[in-house]
Amino acid sequence: MTEKIRSYLLSLAIAAGTAVAGLISESVGLPWLMAIVAGLLAAPGPTRRILTTFEFSSTLLLILTAAVAVGTLDYDLKFFTSLWFMSLMGLTAISSLLCLIFRYKAGKGVPYILVHSSVIVILIGGGMNFHGKQSGMLHLEEGQTSNEAQLFRDGKPTQEKISLPFSVRLDRFKVEFYDTSLELYVFRQGEDVPAATLAAEPGVEATVDGTHIRFLATREHPFVPTEGHPPIKMVLGEIEVDGQKGFVMEGRPVNAANNLGLVLHKKQGDVKSYQSTLTVLDDKGEEVRTQSVVVNDPLVYGGWWLYQSNWDPNNLKYSGIQVVNDPGLYIALAGLVLLVIGALGKIRFRKAAAPEEVTE
Amino acid sequence: MSFSVMYSIYAASALFFAVATALAFARKDSLAAAFRWAGIAAIVAGLGVGVAMMVQSWVDTGHPPFRTLYQSLIFFSVTTALVFLFTAHRAALMGLFTGLFVVACLSYAFIKRDVELVQLPPALQSAWFIPHVVVYFLGYAALFISFVASVAYLFFPKKKKLPSMQLVGSETLDFNAWTYKAVLFGYAMVSAGLILGALWAKFAWGDWWSWDPKENWALITWLVYSAYLHFRLTKGFTAKALAWVSIIGFVAVMFTYLGVNYLPAAQEALHSYTMQ
Numbered sequence: 001m002t003e004k005i006r007s008y009l010l011s012l013a014i015a016a017g018t019a020v021a022g023l024i025s026e027s028v029g030l031p032w033l034m035a036i037v038a039g040l041l042a043a044p045g046p047t048r049r050i051l052t053t054f055e056f057s058s059t060l061l062l063i064l065t066a067a068v069a070v071g072t073l074d075y076d077l078k079f080f081t082s083l084w085f086m087s088l089m090g091l092t093a094i095s096s097l098l099c100l101i102f103r104y105k106a107g108k109g110v111p112y113i114l115v116h117s118s119v120i121v122i123l124i125g126g127g128m129n130f131h132g133k134q135s136g137m138l139h140l141e142e143g144q145t146s147n148e149a150q151l152f153r154d155g156k157p158t159q160e161k162i163s164l165p166f167s168v169r170l171d172r173f174k175v176e177f178y179d180t181s182l183e184l185y186v187f188r189q190g191e192d193v194p195a196a197t198l199a200a201e202p203g204v205e206a207t208v209d210g211t212h213i214r215f216l217a218t219r220e221h222p223f224v225p226t227e228g229h230p231p232i233k234m235v236l237g238e239i240e241v242d243g244q245k246g247f248v249m250e251g252r253p254v255n256a257a258n259n260l261g262l263v264l265h266k267k268q269g270d271v272k273s274y275q276s277t278l279t280v281l282d283d284k285g286e287e288v289r290t291q292s293v294v295v296n297d298p299l300v301y302g303g304w305w306l307y308q309s310n311w312d313p314n315n316l317k318y319s320g321i322q323v324v325n326d327p328g329l330y331i332a333l334a335g336l337v338l339l340v341i342g343a344l345g346k347i348r349f350r351k352a353a354a355p356e357e358v359t360e
Numbered sequence: 361m362s363f364s365v366m367y368s369i370y371a372a373s374a375l376f377f378a379v380a381t382a383l384a385f386a387r388k389d390s391l392a393a394a395f396r397w398a399g400i401a402a403i404v405a406g407l408g409v410g411v412a413m414m415v416q417s418w419v420d421t422g423h424p425p426f427r428t429l430y431q432s433l434i435f436f437s438v439t440t441a442l443v444f445l446f447t448a449h450r451a452a453l454m455g456l457f458t459g460l461f462v463v464a465c466l467s468y469a470f471i472k473r474d475v476e477l478v479q480l481p482p483a484l485q486s487a488w489f490i491p492h493v494v495v496y497f498l499g500y501a502a503l504f505i506s507f508v509a510s511v512a513y514l515f516f517p518k519k520k521k522l523p524s525m526q527l528v529g530s531e532t533l534d535f536n537a538w539t540y541k542a543v544l545f546g547y548a549m550v551s552a553g554l555i556l557g558a559l560w561a562k563f564a565w566g567d568w569w570s571w572d573p574k575e576n577w578a579l580i581t582w583l584v585y586s587a588y589l590h591f592r593l594t595k596g597f598t599a600k601a602l603a604w605v606s607i608i609g610f611v612a613v614m615f616t617y618l619g620v621n622y623l624p625a626a627q628e629a630l631h632s633y634t635m636q
Contacts, residue, residue: 004595004596053594054590054594054597055594058590058591061583061584061586061587061590062583064583065584065587068580068583069576069580071576072571072573072576072580072623073623073624075572077571079571080571126569129567129569133567135566135567178479269479270479270481271481272482273485274482295482295483295485296485296486296488296560296564297563298563298566305562305566309566324566329562329568332568333559333568336555336558336559336568337555339551339555340548340552340555343548343551343552344548344552346544347544
């Protein structure tokens with residue numbers, strides 16, 4: 001067995017050993033894991049040296065790749081928050097740290113230091129998120145005040161509650177829709193997806209299978225379904241098919257030339273925005289802040305982030321406000337920024353660099 | 361209408377580059393150069409039509425044209441053309457593959473074309489939307505270039521003198537170095553895209569990382585290219601094996617982009633294109 005293969009096998013064994021140790025810690029508890037971490041850091045020279053080789057880092061990266069791919073087959077957060085998976089992440093951080101300590105002299109420059117320290121910082125931030133994060137949902141109706149949120153665990157709702165260090169009042173909830181639009185669908189016989197969709201506006205045209213269709217105008221037409229009944233206002237679209245004028249009534253398919261069907265359809269606009277106006281009250285009941293919260297624009301107060309997250313189409317006075325407190329947030333964000341700066345610093349715009357000398 | 365024009369122009373570019381490549385092998389240097397420039401002109405024209413279509417769509421809908429799979433494929437054709445023009449336009453061989461790849465992307469776009477105007481949902485109304493998408497697609501385009509260079513390396517592993525400068529833009533070819541350069545740029549872009557996405561997620565979903573299938577595959581892509589950068593410095597790891605890592609990396613890119621939607625887990629996922 002060559003030295004190279006031995007080196008890869010040893011790397012594999014260390015990674016697998018760490019994962020198994022994590023698996024055992026799952027039942028034995030966290031202190032066990034801490035002992036492994038301490039052991040790896042204090043390991044004698046030869047073991048530590050393996051942790052800083054490229055064979056080891058490449059092997060570990062491929063193991064992580066495989067683990068993430070397997071975990072993604074089924075959307076279950078438990079996989080990624082299991083201690084064996086966390087142990088692999090921990091091993092990544094330890095190996096990066098050892099590389100920074102023992103290999104910084106290799107002259108790899110600032111990008112190298114930034115990228116590898118960012119991995120450690122991101123994983124510390126992620127670890128703090130895992131252990132210290134609290135998240136839940138405040139269910140509020142307009143005018144209601146509450147500091148009790150329904151607890152979420154692994155991204156899923158539970159029956160438990162969490163108390164916020166402040167109260168939140170929902171002053172107002174508003175849903176806006178995009179405008180209702182009128183569209184003309186052109187179908188081929190037997191197909192269930194339109195061959196063309198025209199905005200029902202004067203002058204809009206399309207050619208499908210050699211048939212030219214042009215939308216001329218929209219008008220309302222009072223339509224009496226049964227004699228003696230009040231008329232229903234229907235929307236009519238005036239159209240031109242291959243130069244011949246005709247009309248389509250909303251919701252009623254019409255046959256056109258060439259095995260084509262035409263349908264005029266009134267499309268309800270999608271939701272444009274959800275907006276909750278929230279007031280934060282401190283523990284004495286004093287109003288400290290009022291802010292409107294929309295998707296992508298949360299309210300941040302006292303380390304808690306409040307998000308517009310849920311609504312009920314059957315009760316437009318209700319708003320679901322997601323609440324999150326992540327103690328590792330700013331550490332993780334700092335790590336993410338370090339990573340970008342480091343990765344950008346590696347770009348070579350001119351000549352490709354000669355392969356760097358390997359120093360082992 | 362403009363779609364079919366753009367499609368034909370890119371198909372023509374592939375044809376021009378194919379002729380240029382053949383002429384370069386036949387040592388007809390100046391004729392090869394003429395066809396290479398014709399190919400470049402076609403790529404520029406295709407890029408122009410693509411940008412015009414995107415602007416038109418932006419004006420029509422009032423939101424950036426990255427909403428649907430169809431729109432994103434058109435944008436991918438734009439970034440691929442751009443990255444080609446900036447990094448590889450001297451190489452007829454690269455032009456040939458770029459032209460063919462863009463035609464393939466546009467064919468898929470045609471199958472998945474939008475049948476109606478789609479509005480922008482609240483989750484995508486964000487200042488992070490444009491930089492996140494732009495940076496990612498620039499990265500994907502660079503990684504496509506690295507993929508082609510890696511495949512070419514498997515066929516032409518030795519540095520050797522070429523019959524014409526027109527083939528790859530230099531007298532000797534070194535696809536290994538080419539792959540590395542493109543990977544560095546692509547890696548920086550996908551790192552930036554991943555991080556912009558994480559920051560955006562913190563503002564939109566409450567967590568900077570949710571282990572969502574699209575996120576995970578973006579991470580897998582990042583991990584494979586990280587492995588590439590480490591393997592490259594590993595003693596005894598051959599350039600041929602390295603080319604394979606880069607190829608696997610691009611497969612991960614394409615799976616992240618197009619394949620994730622077909623995973624069973626994607627039904628509950630946060631990221632998903634509007635697919636018709």
